[in-house]
Amino acid sequence: MPSAARDIPIVNGHSNGRDEASLARTVSNSFGTLDLSTSPSATFHTQHSGSYGSAQKPSTKQLKPFATQDVKVLLLENVNKTGQDILRKQGYQVEALKTSLPEDQLIDKIRDVHVIGIRSKTQLSANVLKHAKNLIVIGCFCIGTNQVDLQYAAQNGICVFNSPFSNSRSVAELMIGEIITLARQLGDRSNEMHQGVWNKVSAGCWEVRGKTLGIVGYGHVGSQLSVLAEAMGMKVIYYDVVNLMGLGTATQVHTLEQLLQQADFVTLHVPELPETINLISAKEIEQMKRGAYLLNASRGSVVDIPALVSALQSGKLAGAALDVYPNEPGSNGPTFTSSKLGSWADDLRGVNNVLLTPHIGGSTEEAQSAIGVEVAESLVNYVNLGTTSAAVNMPEVTLRSLTMDEPNHVRVIYIHRNVPGVLRKVNEILGDHNVDKQMTDSRGEVAYLMADISNVNVSEIKDLYQHLEDLGSRIRTRVLY
Numbered sequence: 001m002p003s004a005a006r007d008i009p010i011v012n013g014h015s016n017g018r019d020e021a022s023l024a025r026t027v028s029n030s031f032g033t034l035d036l037s038t039s040p041s042a043t044f045h046t047q048h049s050g051s052y053g054s055a056q057k058p059s060t061k062q063l064k065p066f067a068t069q070d071v072k073v074l075l076l077e078n079v080n081k082t083g084q085d086i087l088r089k090q091g092y093q094v095e096a097l098k099t100s101l102p103e104d105q106l107i108d109k110i111r112d113v114h115v116i117g118i119r120s121k122t123q124l125s126a127n128v129l130k131h132a133k134n135l136i137v138i139g140c141f142c143i144g145t146n147q148v149d150l151q152y153a154a155q156n157g158i159c160v161f162n163s164p165f166s167n168s169r170s171v172a173e174l175m176i177g178e179i180i181t182l183a184r185q186l187g188d189r190s191n192e193m194h195q196g197v198w199n200k201v202s203a204g205c206w207e208v209r210g211k212t213l214g215i216v217g218y219g220h221v222g223s224q225l226s227v228l229a230e231a232m233g234m235k236v237i238y239y240d241v242v243n244l245m246g247l248g249t250a251t252q253v254h255t256l257e258q259l260l261q262q263a264d265f266v267t268l269h270v271p272e273l274p275e276t277i278n279l280i281s282a283k284e285i286e287q288m289k290r291g292a293y294l295l296n297a298s299r300g301s302v303v304d305i306p307a308l309v310s311a312l313q314s315g316k317l318a319g320a321a322l323d324v325y326p327n328e329p330g331s332n333g334p335t336f337t338s339s340k341l342g343s344w345a346d347d348l349r350g351v352n353n354v355l356l357t358p359h360i361g362g363s364t365e366e367a368q369s370a371i372g373v374e375v376a377e378s379l380v381n382y383v384n385l386g387t388t389s390a391a392v393n394m395p396e397v398t399l400r401s402l403t404m405d406e407p408n409h410v411r412v413i414y415i416h417r418n419v420p421g422v423l424r425k426v427n428e429i430l431g432d433h434n435v436d437k438q439m440t441d442s443r444g445e446v447a448y449l450m451a452d453i454s455n456v457n458v459s460e461i462k463d464l465y466q467h468l469e470d471l472g473s474r475i476r477t478r479v480l481y
């Protein structure tokens with residue numbers, strides 16, 4: 001990453017052209033302005049050995065990257081108010097939009113911001129991210145992170161967070177609702193009634209008790225669903241690329257084909273990966289039982305829609321439920337049409353016993369509120385403290401918080417290419433000070449070093465920062481104090 005391209009004020013105030021006196025003001029102004037609960041290490045803060053009674057604990061020093069009011073945050077896709085509030089409470093400038101943005105508008109907006117929060121629609125491709133010269137962190141307020149070029153982000157020092165399980169239960173409950181709805185053809189009956197048609201039938205309508213549910217991807221969602229389905233008397237089998245212990249009496253099968261041959265209902269809960277694209281296509285549908293049902297709440301690319309439509313039209317499958325699509329509208333409105341999305345949209349609307357929902361698996365008050373808190377806290381901890389716990393594209397690095405008893409300490413964060421010899425060079429630079437603690441870890445081509453050093457005067461910070469920036473291995477340097 002060419003260092004000159006970055007103009008984020010990485011050292012408190014320096015790149016905003018502030019002098020040292022105003023730097024000092026920025027620092028002292030930041031004391032006590034934060035809710036201490038934002039410290040990720042508050043719960044495992046190491047005490048000075050025996051020096052403090054419980055009434056005299058040193059209070060946590062809140063590190064700030066630079067004046068918090070300079071931190072620009074863009075939130076897209078209606079991120080929950082819980083998340084917006086946490087970010088606003090920090091004093092950050094937060095712009096929150098209800099929709100995602102088309103690429104040209106996104107590129108325009110992303111140039112300025114330090115933090116972006118998205119859900120599943122916003123595509124943060126390398127092409128978009130290359131314009132994001134100030135961006136240090138991305139928050140995916142959802143589970144899936146396939147919409148972000150994670151590797152490009154890491155290689156350019158942009159950390160990515162998500163919420164790994166806060167909406168899993170909501171998705172699992174939707175699946176249960178849909179399994180019964182499909183088994184009883186409730187979608188069609190309800191549509192008929194809305195058109196004034198009374199159609200009392202039992203042909204092709206079933207109880208779910210005793211039927212076999214085949215879960216593909218037995219992670220957070222799949223395993224929750226497993227428990228709920230067994231409670232309704234279903235037999236549960238699952239297929240996963242990893243060997244996993246089944247909950248209750250659920251049984252793992254060795255191949256996808258075995259699952260497809262045995263299941264009455266097949267539900268998909270895998271991430272979008274190169275190997276899950278078209279995981280279910282004509283060949284796999286052929287392996288399913290005649291009269292079975294297919295439910296997809298993972299990603300639209302996992303199912304070959306034309307193959308599904310022909311299986312529904314021919315009667316091979318008795319129904320389907322789709323929550324996700326090969327491409328999805330960026331905002332609410334009359335947009336689920338072939339002219340906007342592709343011929344498959346009208347084809348799907350034309351087949352019976354097919355439930356179509358607008359990617360609402362995780363859309364409950366409970367899930368969105370919890371995700372808002374979880375991801376916003378990760379963002380604050382990263383911006384203010386540099387900690388990467390639970391990051392999806394960076395090594396996980398955290399140090400206990402600095403305290404108010406450590407006034408001349410600074411926290412150095414050095415994201416660098418994972419090549420030999422870097423630590424020696426960094427420690428030569430830090431060696432003029434006392435390195436109190438240091439943690440470093442790598443993930444693929446990128447390494448993340450965090451060090452708390454003491455005896456640093458404010459006047460020395462700029463040079464310290466510059467020496468680190470000048471190292472050839474540098475991806476990004478931040479100095480927090």
Ligand SMILES: NC(=O)C1=CN([C@@H]2O[C@H](COP(=O)(O)OP(=O)(O)OC[C@H]3O[C@@H](n4cnc5c(N)ncnc54)[C@H](O)[C@@H]3O)[C@@H](O)[C@H]2O)C=CC1
Pocket residue numbers: 143144145164165167168171216217218219220221222239240241242269270271272273275276297298299323324359360361362363
């Ligand atoms: N419709 C919606 O609103 C939502 C959709 N999702 C989607 O559901 C996906 C799954 O969510 P979680 O259960 O939380 O993820 P998870 O990561 O906890 O579980 C995914 C499971 O899939 C397995 N897997 C990966 N590749 C596989 C393959 N080729 N074949 C079989 N198994 C494979 C993994 O080993 C893992 O156990 C997410 O990645 C996301 O794309 C998640 C939440 C909401």
Ligand SMILES: O=C(O)CCC(=O)C(=O)O
Pocket residue numbers: 119120121141142143144145167359361362363
């Ligand atoms: O709620 C959303 O916007 C996306 C849900 C989802 O697909 C996910 O969490 O991966």
